[in-house]
Amino acid sequence: MQSNFDQASCAIELKHMTKAFGDFKANNDINLKIKKGQIHALLGENGAGKSTMMNVLSGLYQPTSGDVFVNGEKVAMTSSKDANNLGIGMVHQHFMLVDDFTVIENIVLGAEPTKAAGILNLKQARQKIMDLSEKYHLEIDPDAKVRDISVGMQQRVEILKLLYRDANILIFDEPTAVLTPSEITELMAIMKEMVQEGKSIILITHKLDEIKEVADECTVIRRGQIIGSVLVKNSSEQQLADMMVGREVSFKTDKTKSKPGEAVLKIENLSVKDSQKVERVKNLSFNVRAGEVLGIAGVDGNGQSELVQAISGLEKSSSGSITLDNQNITNLKVRKVTEAGLGHIPEDRQRFGLILPMTVSENIALQSYYCKPDSAHGVLKYNYMNEHARHLIEQFDIRTSSEKSETGALSGGNQQKVIIAREVERNPKLLIAANPTRGLDVGAIEYIHKRLVDQRDKGNGVLLVSFSLDEILNVSDRILVMHNGENMGIVEASRTSEQELGLMMAGTPLDKIKKSKRKVADK
Amino acid sequence: MSKNWKSRLSIPLISILAGFVLGAIIMLCLGYDPIMTYEALFTGAWGDPNSIGETLRQATPLILTGLGFSVATSAGFFNIGGAGQYLVGWLSSIWFVLSFPSLPGVVLITGAIAAGAIAGGIWSGIAGVLRAYLKTNEVITTIMLNYIALYLSNWIVKSFLANGDADYSKSIPQSASLRSPFLMELTNNSTFHYGLFIAIVIAIIMAFVMKKTTVGYEIRSIGLNSDASKYAGMSTKKVIILAMTLSGLLAGIGGAVDGIGNYQNILVLASTPSVGFDGLAVALLAYGNPIGIVFASLLFASLKIGGLNIPVVSNTPSEIVDIVIALIIFFVGASYLFEYISKKMKTNKSKGGKA
Amino acid sequence: MNTMTILMTIVSTTLIYASPLIFTSLGGTFSERGGIVNVGLEGIMVIGAFASTVFSISFNETFGAATPWLALIVGGICGLLFSIVHAVATVNLRANHIISGTVLNMLAPAAAVFLTKVIYDGKGQTPIIQQNMSTTDIPLLSKIPVIGDIFFSNTLVIGWIGILLAFASWWVLYKTRFGLRLRSVGENPEAADTLGISVYKMRYSAVLISGMLGGIGGAIMSQAITLNYNVSTIAGQGFMALAAMIFGKWNPIGAMFAALFFGFAQSLSIVGAYIPIISGWNDVVFKVAPYLITIVVLAFFIGKSTAPKADGETFIKSK
Amino acid sequence: TNRSASNNSESQNKGNSLAVALLTDLNGVDDKSFNQSAWEGLTKWGKEHNLTKGLGGYDYVQSHQDSDYPVNINKLIKNNYNLIYAIGYKLDKAVTDGAKQNPNTKFAIIDTVVPDLDNVTSLTFKDNESAYLAGMSAALNSKTKKIGFIGGVKGEVINRFEAGYVAGAKAAVPDIQVDVKYVGAFDKADVAKSIATAMYNNGNDAIYQAAGSAGLGVFSSAKDARKSGKEVYVVGCDRDQTEEGQYDGGNLTLTSSIKALNTVVEEVSNETLAGNFPGKQHKVFGLKENGVDISKGQLSTDIWNKVEQTKQDIIDGKITVPEKP
């Protein structure tokens, strides 16, 4: 073999790789080396071209020009099968799972062991999968349907899919965006273990602390081009962020101390059952005051979604009461709640927040189309709606060619801005923001956080639900931790620590922590 | 915007052309004369005032059943019950007129159309209510309701509306008819009637309702994303029922207008009326656009009425007309084909230029 | 009628009505499990009925008693060939599935009558076939006392084959590699694509299988029931099959039972007229009953059925 | 091959004073029923007068929906057909309007009466008379003393069949049971087959079918019953349905009631050609006028003799057959 040592030590190399969609170059003349046995991080703003590049590596896209080398040899992959045969596997940004299939079926799909005549032999697969699951501490329920398992387990299923196919070059596209802090810690440990075994990993993430924690090298890409690669141990988070955005980024949201007023939202002894009649919120009580951001921290699936749905009227509560701006809104219809002064940035923006095939201006009118000035006597006033939309597009810096373009054509970040513009602009007494920055880059996050704090400063209440502790600590004034549908306690954001919150998220009530602290202090 | 309009019009036009060309090729292959056949088709539809009148009359109920289908589609429902809704509309309009034959004409006509609208609306409203409250699939319920409409209607006609043992109802009085001596004279005694103008006005109203009113906005929202619509405080149950009812109401008006304009009575039918299914095709041809539906109905009616002339003046089986209609709809649906071909031609050209 | 005759009659008339629907609804199930909505079943049945009749008339002397069975195969093959139109339109040409299915429904009767006129000298319906598919006793099973008489004597064997085929189809869909992959492209084609499964190929298979089974369903109509092809040979059975598929929640066994249920409801309305107490009811009650019963059962006892997640969605592979 | 022969036909047919067209209802001229019979008559007549099919000669037009009738009438008039046979009661409005508007075109309407117009003659048939003979045949042939009747949709015409059939059966065999059922449609062969199966299972050994193309299901059910060893029959309707009854070399079409549209069409065409168009008249064709008849089919000589005798009695007016059930 004529390949020199340098090439052979590269798991993957891209040479002058360009990938164009029509006239638009999502990747432009990319040169990149991924060393064997390392974790290589990719960092870049939304739409920088990271996923595109990885889709090329996993055989889903074919490069417009340039070459791909795997283990020193030039390859031409035409499908993900080819990539699979070369030992490359990818966990996609949006999970590629079949909801209706069991975990095992999802793992084996496309590489099914069979008896004669194409009859599935899931028994054989099960053994291999359970072995892998044990080896890498990837706990799964093999017979559960994917639609019934947590996001964290879905992530583990995705990883097992790769391991099952004996991949040794693994690509993770924003794997942590949907994970809880503890799951993230687990994943980081697993990645480290894999690298130790000689596997190579490419990790895409917007979270700089993760890069600092596990990556060996980091490549920054901006607008389809490589800005540079650095050794992670030699660079600070700030340096990486600035490099990515091309300007200085502030992590800490500027905010003055809150001046809380009266309670705008009062939750008393609230219980909520989900569609399967399981009680997900249990006897919960708290207040959100005017002029403060109350953060709700907690691991995904501890009743946050049900709480938000109960407040907004999407789900009925089984007992307790909800008072918004001194008005009892318990079990009122959604519209009545909205009219009582609620703004809601929903968790799943594409499913709940927007009607993607409709125009931006129609989406901006989504909460107010039925009343003046958007409409009169049942007739929509498009002139007004469009003008209003243009105004908000400018005010909120939404990047779109026109207020009449389809909302689905906007980027994820800009779609989120449409929702924020709509909800904030009504100046609601209480704004609920559920994971408002999920999947967005630091620039966008910075912007959204600023808007939430603005809202607070205008004297309104903000209820921020987030799985990201950073976000919670950064934006909230007070923090409530939910565990198993119950209130673990409320703390001042300025006087708590990640450790304390972590304990509460794991199910230790605040008073217990305080007691044990006192005990320690007493000793 | 203007480009948008151009492309929106060009696809149907190319599809129509392609449908006719392919139809001609089929005829040539089987030894029929396409030119003569198409000439017969055209003169049969537009060749003289009488034919024009018949073509316009044929388009009338199609516009309404087409609008009905498209409203349900906008809300995300597949309403294949157009035939039954049309039929109950027809039945009710005639029933109404025959029950109060001595009322003044204006009252009779308005009442007949209202009766048809209400009956059609209730008929598909049943499917809407079942869908909204029990999540019953509307495809099944509307299919079943078609048959129920057929048997009930035949029974009612025989038992309550027929003269003695006849297989059709008594005819409506002249005062309740949408036909007029003026229109008959104009179109050389065709069955053309004022229903067409009603249909066109309703199409314009529907275009307005769907695009410019809050109700239309709600129907479209639910059809596109019901979760987001719930989030926005819309009552999905209400809108489902409303959309389905509106859908059947339009088909019911189609039946009423055809009843008091065209048939002037109601018959015992051997099978569900084809106008219901044809409305579906018309709506698909027009991408559900209300004004497009008017033109698609005219095209459809031209082919149907013109098609009757084919066996009179040539030996080509008249089924060629249905084949051509199917081909046109195929090309409208598969319009990506043209996009693909034009892309291919462009790249070939640029390749040729380089070489 | 005595009880025995009533039971026998219910079984045999149920099968008469249900047999074409079973095959066709199984076809629909395959298609939609693979993500292609198929409202064109009616058209596919027309082609099956037409082609099998032409075959039977042309070759009955060559093949004798085997003719009807071969005719079913011919009907299936022609249905399959015809369904290619739907596959090309929905898979390659990105057509809306309902539009494409409607095209099949409009094209098939027109083409079949057109061709009948071409083949049979201008006549709009074919002559009567000479070798029809008639009822027989099923060997062994028909010897079982009572049960054998009710279920397996003088019975439409193809109906029982359809019932067995439903179980086989279930097994194929849920226990084989092919089935797993077929369902994966109906649930999440993007995911299947990332795993190297050819979505286009699987979707083609799905549609072609539905063409084959729908063609057989149509052929049963002409071979066992009308014994010729005319415009009204297929008059709504395709839509009833579509309804059976949905009623059966897109599950082959469910679809089969739904088809049997429709047949049973029809049968009750026929046999009901022989049951003394109700035989005096107005005829319209019996005519409407099967359809009304279906709505009531569906609404109050079966409830919601959910289509495969990506059913009706066009998959565009980006490269 | 050039199938578009009509241009030629027009020149060939030039000089002929009578161009005749047949306008059918929703079924075509090959409905294996009376449309077909009418067309056979017209074809025969046309050939006898050296006419060809097509413009200026003789032709037929089928309607696809009920609203097509007036359209078709106008298209025929425009193409200079001067005698139009309108087959079926459903065409009466269209004929009435067409005749009023086109006094120079002659119309012959079948199965219903359009009165008081000089250019319309109404031709109706005493289907009940032939049905009477059919009922008699089935009853006399029955070993089980049970026979059936399956109609398409209840209506004036089909009722005549039912009435005659039941009366004939009861007259011949007083304790016969006649089982009367309707399909509810003319296009549901599967339902018709199910009804027939129930009837045969119930011991009926002959069924008279008046159900259009759904009636084909009755024949297939009879073939099944035969296969299981029951000696069952179908009584055909409108045309001699021997072809439909062919079965393993034998035939299970017991007999058919015949509606002789062919002879009537020939007769009226000839009268018109001779300048004696029976305008304004209502002609009724019964057994006496050779308008309806019954075929011998598989009837035994014994039964056939009795049938012939009864036929004569009806012709002689000794028996009056009811029209309504």
Ligand SMILES: Nc1ncnc2c1ncn2[C@@H]1O[C@H](COP(=O)(O)OP(=O)(O)OP(=O)(O)O)[C@@H](O)[C@H]1O
């Ligand atoms: N299939 C496609 N067709 C056209 N354009 C595309 C396609 N996929 C991606 N793009 C464009 O390429 C750009 C890069 O997209 P890509 O998904 O690679 O970004 P990314 O860096 O992964 O962003 P994010 O952080 O949001 O995941 C996007 O801005 C988008 O405009």
Ligand SMILES: Nc1ncnc2c1ncn2[C@@H]1O[C@H](COP(=O)(O)OP(=O)(O)OP(=O)(O)O)[C@@H](O)[C@H]1O
């Ligand atoms: N498959 C695709 N086909 C065509 N265009 C696409 C496709 N995928 C993405 N795009 C285009 O990419 C853009 C959005 O891409 P994406 O959601 O990755 O946002 P982004 O560029 O990362 O922006 P943001 O930073 O706001 O998230 C849109 O302009 C969209 O039209």
Ligand SMILES: [Mg+2]
């Ligand atoms: Mg993005």
Ligand SMILES: [Mg+2]
């Ligand atoms: Mg990405």
